[in-house]
Amino acid sequence: MSIMLTETAAKEIRKIIDEQGKDGAFAPEKAKLRVGVKGGGCSGFSYTLDLVEEERGETDEELEAHGVKILCDMKSLLYLSGVEIDFKDEVMGRGFVFKNPNATSTCGCGSSFTA
Amino acid sequence: MDLEIAPLRSYIWSDVVTLSKKVDYALTSLAHLVENQGQTVSARQIADMHGLPLPLLMKILKMLHQHGILVSTRGVKGGYQLAINLDELSLGRLIAVVDGNGSTSAAPPRVESPRLSLQPPVQALQYKLVRVLHDVKVTDLVKPGRRIDVPWERVARQDNHKQPMPLATPA
Numbered sequence: 001m002s003i004m005l006t007e008t009a010a011k012e013i014r015k016i017i018d019e020q021g022k023d024g025a026f027a028p029e030k031a032k033l034r035v036g037v038k039g040g041g042c043s044g045f046s047y048t049l050d051l052v053e054e055e056r057g058e059t060d061e062e063l064e065a066h067g068v069k070i071l072c073d074m075k076s077l078l079y080l081s082g083v084e085i086d087f088k089d090e091v092m093g094r095g096f097v098f099k100n101p102n103a104t105s106t107c108g109c110g111s112s113f114t115a
Numbered sequence: 116m117d118l119e120i121a122p123l124r125s126y127i128w129s130d131v132v133t134l135s136k137k138v139d140y141a142l143t144s145l146a147h148l149v150e151n152q153g154q155t156v157s158a159r160q161i162a163d164m165h166g167l168p169l170p171l172l173m174k175i176l177k178m179l180h181q182h183g184i185l186v187s188t189r190g191v192k193g194g195y196q197l198a199i200n201l202d203e204l205s206l207g208r209l210i211a212v213v214d215g216n217g218s219t220s221a222a223p224p225r226v227e228s229p230r231l232s233l234q235p236p237v238q239a240l241q242y243k244l245v246r247v248l249h250d251v252k253v254t255d256l257v258k259p260g261r262r263i264d265v266p267w268e269r270v271a272r273q274d275n276h277k278q279p280m281p282l283a284t285p286a
Contacts, residue, residue, distance in 0.1 A: 016271045049265045088263060095263035096270065 003035055003063055003070055003080055009087040009096060010066030017051060017068075026053040032062075032069040035085070036076040045079060047098050137213045140167050141175050145209075146257035148185070148197050157194035175213060182212045201257065207248035 005013070013033055021028035036048045052071065056062045061077055063070040072080060084099040134142075147161050158176050162169040176195055179185045186198040 012267075013270070020271070047264045049270045051270060089267075093263040093266065095266040095268075098264045 002082065003065070003072060003077075004082075004084040005033075005065035005068055005070065006084060006086045007066050009085050010068045012087040012096075013051075013068050020051065026051075032071050034071045035080060035083075036073060037079045047096075049085075049096055134210070135214050137171070137175055138210055140172055141179060141209060141213045142253070142256055143167065144172065144176060144179070144195075145184075145197070145201060145253060148195065149201065149257050152197065155188050155192065155194040155196055160194070178212055184209075184212065201254040202252055204253040205249045206251040206253060206256065207245060209253055210248060 017028050017031040020026060021031070030053045032052055032054070034048070034050045034052045034054075036050075037045045038048055039045060054071070056071060057073070059074050060071050061074060063072070079102050080098075080100065082101045086097045086099065088095065088097050143165050144161050147164065148156055158173045159169060161167065161176075162172050176185060176187075180187050180195065183198055184204060185195045187193065187195050
């Protein structure tokens, strides 16, 4: 069970962490990327990405990809196992794209999925 | 001031920015064919599935077929399949096929304003908009996975680390 982060996505995350670190939002060395799913959206679930400064909880899995520490709670991991998170900066928008092998369908608006 | 802006606004809104109903139906059909890649799908199946008017949809699919975007199979089990990789089809080209005469070149600006001073900026604007339409590939619009799931701003927001983690909701 794993979550993959492309090098492009990791680079962008590290950039955001560094920038926020300079602003004093948190210590860059302690920053982690919390990945999860939450109920919502027209297809049932939507993805969440949050930068946090917290230790691994009892129900969390901790992973690392391209120098970025990732936290994911076990419930979310059920829906995210094998997911690849990429970063896109194109005419369609700027942000993170999940390639989720567990998603049976995704909605047209691009904010939720069905597993 | 309003007199100068109004024609420009109506030009942009009516002719360039909004997608016509026909283009919308074409995109819906292409998305359906992407999801059912390898299968022959009839116009009726698409119309029934997405609640589209069959006669208009048949005309649109015929246009897509005539321009080599779809291949058709005749017969009882006939229908359409994709003929090309949608990575190679721009939104601009699709609009030209469905709404226009099939030419990919930009139509000359149809500036209705009698104020000649408006023409150069409108031409420049139209050139940029046409470039955008040609840069956007149909794949970007119809294929799942080619979208933004979490916008950059949501991750990079300054108060991000203070937000409580949303709990995952099991099915």
